[in-house]
Structures are given as C-alpha cells and as structure tokens.
Amino acid sequence: MTGWLAIAGLGPGDTALVTPEVTAALVDATDVIGYIPYVARVAPRDGLTLHPSDNRVELDRATHALQLAAEGHRVVVVSSGDPGVFAMAAAVFEALEAGPPPWRDLDIRVLPGITAMLAASARAGAPLGHDFCAINLSDNLKPWPLIERRVRLAAEADFAIAFYNPRSKARPNALIRVFEILRETCRDDRPVLFARAVSTPEEALRIVALPAARAEMADMRTMIIIGSSLTRIIERPAGPILYTPRSAP
C-alpha cells in the first residue's frame, strides 16, 4: 500500500464551501487527523480512523500524520479555512524538515480551502477588494512587539487588515492594545467588521466605527477586518454592505 498525506482546508464551516478536491481526498483517506472540532466535521465510516487531538499540539499531530503516511496510510490532516493560512500546513513542513530524511520521499499535497477572511469579506461585501494584509494576533509563537510593529506599518501602508485569532482568554488585552494603535494611526471613521462563525448557525456580523470598537465584541470564533481609508459602507434595508473600491486616488 502506498501512503500519502493531504493537508486539507475544510473552509469556514458550511459544507457548501468545501471544495470537491477536499471531499475526494476524505473519501480516499484511511486516517483523518486534526483539532477536535475540525475532525468532528468529517463523517465517520468503515475503514476510516479519526484521530482528534487537542489545541496547541500541532507539531505532535503533524509528526503523527507523517509517521502514518510513511507506514502506508492515506492521511488527511484537516484544518478549518485554508491549511496554509495560520493552520496545519506550516506545522507539517516544520515536522517534515526536522524528521527522518525518508519522509522527504512521501507524497504530500496541500489542498486549499476558503480561509476565514475571504468568507467574512464575502458575507460583508468586499472589504478586501484592494490591497490588504493578514495578521495573526496570537503571541503564542511570536513576540508581542513584532505584532505591534506590523499593525503600525500595515496602518501606515493603508492596507485593509484582517486579524486572525483576535482574542482568547489567555490574551484579554491584546485586542484592546491593537485598537489603541489603530486609533492613533487611522482616521476616526474607519469601519471595523466583527464577523463571527461565518457560514455556521452561530454566524453574526457587526460593523462599527473604529472609536466604538471594543475587544468584547470579539471572541475566539471572530474574524476582524479593519477597512483601509477608502473602505465604504452602503446602507440597505437588508443590512449594510462594506466594500473597498478598486481605485485609489
């Protein structure tokens, strides 16, 4: 039996946003590995072993996946969103680089998915319609001063900014500090999108002006997008549309 490893993105939650490529990989798989709530999105069936694991053990999980593939299993590592954006693909390649040389002969593929910022942007309109950046606000794996520096430079460049992992219990003050930095740098009326659990039954969207933005408006399932200086709101009966025009003066 020839093993392989696919690192797949399940998208933001709705099965209508899972690509056929990912669905096909899951059909062929013998093993699915990932964080508990993502593995729970894969239907059990005969011949498929599910390996759910807890948060913060990404490197162990990646090593386990590579070991199984090297033993001949057909392994899918699942991430929410896209596996290449603050997710499992980088962890698998860290484990591959540190692991035994024969692992470099393995058949490894990354299967892209709809990452959270694209799902949130689509639901709100098109806030990422012009140049933008994506910053992970978790300081588990990078120093906080680097995050502050990137937020300042991104605001100076007038990017729209998508913030991943804006808030957790371990970091109650990070988002407060980010909003402070943005208020120092940006115009007052910059819109802020809080997009929670997009495409799931718990979906909730909220748009506020930067001065009214509060850390409590986000939780671990929230994606935040800050508009650039050109981002606009179209008011409608069905709710506002947030978008960044294609042109800059």
Added chain:
Amino acid sequence: MTGWLAIAGLGPGDTALVTPEVTAALVDATDVIGYIPYVARVAPRDGLTLHPSDNRVELDRATHALQLAAEGHRVVVVSSGDPGVFAMAAAVFEALEAGPPPWRDLDIRVLPGITAMLAASARAGAPLGHDFCAINLSDNLKPWPLIERRVRLAAEADFAIAFYNPRSKARPNALIRVFEILRETCRDDRPVLFARAVSTPEEALRIVALPAARAEMADMRTMIIIGSSLTRIIERPAGPILYTPRSAP
C-alpha cells in the same frame, strides 16, 4: 419572477476547486456575466444566457448585471479566484452605490472562491503560513508611488508578500522596479515563487533567490509570492517545498 445577483469565484482553474455553493448558483442562474475566459469556464445549457465581455469594462459589466437582476433575472457574475480579491465584487458595489436607489433592495450575495495566492501557496508548500499581505501591482486604478510605498512598508514589516497582476504588456517595468525595491530592503537569500496558471494544464512553478528574480519570469497568468525573512526551502526528490514557519523569534 424574483431576481438575484450572485458574485461568484470560480477558483484558479480546476473544477475540483469550485465550491458546491458556486456550482449550485450556476445551476439556478438565467444569466452569467464576466470576462471572456471566465465565462468560457461555464458550460452552456438551455435557459442560460452567457454574457462574455472584454477586460477593463468591469463597471459596465457590473451595471449590466444589476440591471438584469432588477428585471427579475437570476444573475451570476463570475470572477477567477475569489470575487472579493482584486475582482468583480468591488466593481459591483461601486455600480450599486452609484446606481438607482431601488437596486439596494436587490438580493445580492458574494460567493467566495479559492483566490490565486492560496492556490499558489498550496502548490508550493505554505509560504503564507505566517503574517502576509497581498498587493496588486497594476497601476490602472492607483498611482504608482502608492504601490512603491506599500511594497517598502510590507518589506519593512517582514510580511510574506503576494503580488497579483505582476506584469502586463502595458507595464513592462513595474516588476523590475519592485524587485529593485525588495533587493534594497530584504536579505539576499529571500525566496521568490513564480506560480503560473496553478491548477491548469499550463501550470508551472519556479522558485529563485531574490537576486536571481527577473521580470521575464512572470507573465499575466503568474502569481508571485516573496517569502518573509523566515521563509524556508525543504529540498526533496519531487521538488522543493517553500514554507514559512509558524514561529517568529
């Protein structure tokens, strides 16, 4: 008949990367509108009118789509990749904002897709595995000095950088200038990914070090990703893997 408008992303090319949500919208549509090569990706059928149009008429196309939806048609505007990333969603909202107020009652949805940088990143490994930004190098709709400024600040922030529209016949020197700026700012060994037509039969990937990067390595179907200072290459018999680790020192 109640009309609606869906602004849909067809992904980078392979039908296995089109979401079921987009496929379902195309099944229900009466009209498909878009740039010629993207409309050509939709199979003709009875009851469906295809409206291919040329490049650079995005606002006319958007207005036409809104008019048809207002007349009761079920309209899908198709973009390559994701419609919210340098594509048709922002153009539709510009036309909506400038158009007659009743258009604001229309049922309008944006259906996300796999944008070019995620497809390119997946094929190469995970170069966007840490903080990153996306910059459109076309100066059709923004002044060139703004592009230079953003490239400098993005390099200063040590983002991985995805460049959309890196090259066209009308702008032979833009990419040359961008590589000059990056060589001034970045370490010499920064890897540069040229990813052409990912997921199509014409797919071609090439990774070179920044000093060896040449504008001629890109064309209109190429996506360029510049690594951050931490981006690494794993050499393998089947070809190199490019990835950015999750941790920054």
